[in-house]
Amino acid sequence: MSGAEAGTLETGLARALARVGLGPPAGMTRLTGGATMESWRFEASGEHFVLRRAPSAAMMEGRAIGHDIEAAAIRAVHAVGVLAPEIVVELEPDDGLGTGFVMRALPGTPDPRTILADNAGDAEGQKLAGQLARELAGIHGVDFNALPEGLPTLDPAEGVAGLRTQFEEAGGDRPVVALALRWLEDNLPAPTDPALIHGDYRLGNVLVAGRELTGVLDWELAHLGDPHEDLAYACMTVWRFARIDRPAAGLASLDDLFAAYEAAGGRPVDPACFHWWLVYRTCWWALGCWRMGRTWREGADRTVERAIISRRTSEQELDLLLLLESEAPQAERERVLPPSSPLPPPTGEATAGELATAISEWLATVKDRMEGHDRFQHAVARNALGIIARDYAAKVDPVDAPLARALLDGSRRLAEPGLLAQLRRTALDKLAVDMPKYPALAVARRQWTGED
Structure with missing residues (x-):
């Protein structure tokens, strides 16, 4: 500035x-x-x-x-x-x-990695997960008469229809997102009495001082709806950060979270409804990442961070496959994946990818001159250059409009021989380009290929 x-x-x-x-x-x-x-x-x-x-x-x-x-x-x-x-x-x-x-200002840090490091033990993780559940039960129990007019209500069917519209506007050509949209349409949950929903309840939007929850931030997505939505959003793979093995916000088990939520006065948790909202919010965030790219492209926000987040769609596509692959027959879940198709190593003059690597290496030498938000943007810029370098060296095309259309209308499903394997291979290779340090990538690679 x-x-x-x-x-x-x-x-x-x-x-x-x-x-x-x-x-x-x-x-x-x-x-x-x-x-x-x-x-x-x-x-x-x-x-x-x-x-x-x-x-x-x-x-x-x-x-x-x-x-x-x-x-x-x-x-x-x-x-x-x-x-x-x-x-x-x-x-x-x-x-x-x-x-x-x-x-x-409230005390504490919003940094997820610091929070998880300070609550790394099982007992500490369960305690903090219990505090998160307690606050969520309190939010969901707020009297409607105390709330401002103008809060929208999210109806599941209308929500999925809105996601489908966003998908079509973005090109409608990503098969995994189409697969998720069709599944959401086919498995809509029963109506429920609406409650106040935070809408962005997760690590990163709460403050923690040591082992104590001190604040709930970022209410810009507040609305009325199904309490399962908030519970599911906090448990998305992307918001577990380094603790992917602990499904409840990277802190504890789902059973621990659900028990604490109900004990604090929250409504009884339906696991099937929770799973539906987990798929919904993962699909929602995939499309949200896409919108970041459009926002940058149209000039409303030209920050590097906005452009980078658009490439995180591949994280959610992998997560959606992990959430939905149980719909495929056992034989398809055990099918060997087709091989990747990398480009041959470059020779001669430096490629565009190698130039990006060279710039990234130079930026590393000036990191210590940065501070505050500039230091954060410096890290984002280096991440962008890494994507360019990997993208140039790979041969991955996640776009397949005919397949996406067929999955969306239900004419092709995961029972089709080889389809799940094809989607898995594309998801692995694309994420390896976009965000190779995403924790779920290593999990999926071991699960699908047996490789570390």
Whole structure:
């Protein structure tokens, strides 16, 4: 951020803080992460706060709720004891900062790897998973009368129809996503009384101090719906990070999580309904990653991070196969995978992939000169260059519109000889290009090929 931009930010924020009797901000630091919103930590009048904002109207396009409804929902859950932050003041148009609000800072870290390292033991993991379950039960139990008007309701059938529309708009040519959409349509859960749903409840969006849960953040996807959705989302493979062996948020077993949730007052958990929502949210995130690429391409957000996240679709495609492969006959699950088709090693002048590697190696030498959000973006840029290098060296095409169409309309299914093996091979090879350190890749490779 330039000096002029920083000055504008501080001036507008000072104007907002003055409305609630606080002094001007100092020590403003951009927090890392935040694929859709900006977050800034600062001090004012001797206290610590966090500004959460969307600098432009374009960044709010497609969101089901605005910052006004989000702030009202946070106030409602905070008032009944949920560990949500206290909203101090909301931004106004005259502040010149876009939309958003200021929250009182809470102790703890949102970093999943730190949280998992501090709670690595079985007993510690179960304890923290129990705290997560307790908060979730509290969220789902909030009285409707205390909630703001304007929260949307997610009906499963309407949700799947929306995902299908997104899939068609994105080209409709990825077979695994088509397979998942068809399965979701064929296995819709029974209707249930709606509850308040956080919508993004997972490690990374909560604060933990040592072994104690201290805050629940990022309420921008709040809505009304089935409580199984929040439980499932927290347990997606992507949100287990390094602890893929612990399905409950990388901390504990599903039985531990479900028991703690029910003991805290949550509704009885239906495993089949939980599985449906696990598939739904994995498919939802696959399409969300696709949208990141379009957002970058259209210029609404030209950060490197936005472009990189678009390549994480392959993580969700692999996860979807792992979730759905039980639909295939045993013989197909045991079928040997076809071989990969790598390109021959390059000779002569440097290839585009090798140039990307050279730039990445140079960037590594200047890493120590970076700090704060720039250091985070530096790591993202090196990741992008790695994808370019691997992409150039591989021969993987995940696009197959005819197959996707046939899976979507149900004319081809996993019982077809060789189809599951074909999908598995493509998923393995594509993910090895996009995100080779994704923990589920090693698990799937061992399970499907017997290789480490």
